[in-house]
Amino acid sequence: MDKHIATPITAEVTKELHAGDYVYISGTIYVARDAAHKRFMEVLDKAEEQFVPEQQNEAGRNKLADVLPFPLENAAVYYMGPSPAREGRPIGSAGPTTASRMDKYAPRLLDLGQKAMIGKGKRTQAVIDAIVRNQAVYFAAVGGAGALLSKCIKKSDLVCYGDLGAEAVLKLEVEDFPVVVVIDCEGNNLYETAVKKYAQET
């Protein structure tokens, strides 16, 4: 089923999304991949030593989330590292990267309020459990369609970690950015169900 959603992606939104839905996202999404996630963890580790763990922020979350470089509550994070933008364009080629490399970090961020992940490829059970626990969602964008996807990105701003080059954290404004719900908030996994549906005996 085709659906149009706007950010921020709240639990009210995710509970209406089902594995296999074709979704167009409009609004703000944040870009972060391997090296940025590693830094997020270092920032969180450091903060954890300073905070009393049960301190909460305005969203009722653990206050730790506030030390990250962008508002994590109900945020969508796109696992991506773009090619450089040509003059006059917001971004270069901008397709998803393999999400499993972020599996180590994702549950902690979902527990702190992140609601959606956009990437491609399989996730671990620990991530699926965190999706269900937090009523979150995992979307896949079409891998290798970076030119097409760049057309849906209207604006791109550097948030931080510019020294990481293609791995810097970006804030994107997107319009009808096409994704497919792969793992929904009930833990249904399209990668498993769809493959079974089309598998044939040889």
Added chain:
Amino acid sequence: MIRTIKTEEVTKNIREMCIEANHYLSRDMDNALKKAADSEQAPLGKKILCQLQENLIIAGEDMIPICQDTGMAVIFAEIGQEVHFDGMLLEEALNEGVRQGYREGFLRKSVVKDPILRENTKDNTPAVIHYSMVEGDKVKLTLAPKGFGSENMSRIFMLKPADGIEGVKQAILTTVEDAGPNACPPMVVGVGIGGTFEKCALLAKQALTRSVEEHSQIPYVKDLEEEMLRKINCLGIGPGGLGGTTTALAVNINTYPTHIAGLPVAVNICCHVNRHVVRVI
């Protein structure tokens, strides 16, 4: 007769090839993707294959790389024995071409200087270069930028001779099944059989640069290519791994003599953006 080639000529060609490879697919890949969009059975799979067509058009018209992972540059340099190079060291000339191509083509710089320390070299060098000496007075350059979504899903198996062709089939199927959605299907599967540990990996990489419309000249290898493509497309993985009947566009297999005690098999997976450009200087 010795023929002199200026290395700046090599640099210029590699620069242009980097930009060309990342914006246009070869005709055989283009045809294979079109055919797949027609024959795919799953509605979502078909939709994705159509988007890949659209992606290729946008890439070429607007000069946006087909995929943001513009790869690590792999270069095969087949050098005629009668060639003499004039200018900088050939390796430097090839890397300079990569440096210029990735800068001028707005291509992503994805190479880190050290696998553990991981500092980006910021110009996508060095390339991975394979030299070979051949007959004649020309240089054949093949540039194949390789993305790592699919490279990470590639495997080497040191099988026993007793495992035979069935063992080879199992190795290929296992690799593709494990790769699943991570390798951006529909994939091209490059397979090397024989040689030594490193030779079979090289055979697999070379197999990826072969046309996806042509089969091996060796009858049993051709049969194996056809059988494996059929079996892979029965796995159900489909475009984007979201289910369907197009999991691979082609299986290309290269073979080489091996040792009495061994049966090395390498499976090098490439995504649907199987880029390679060939030029003869």
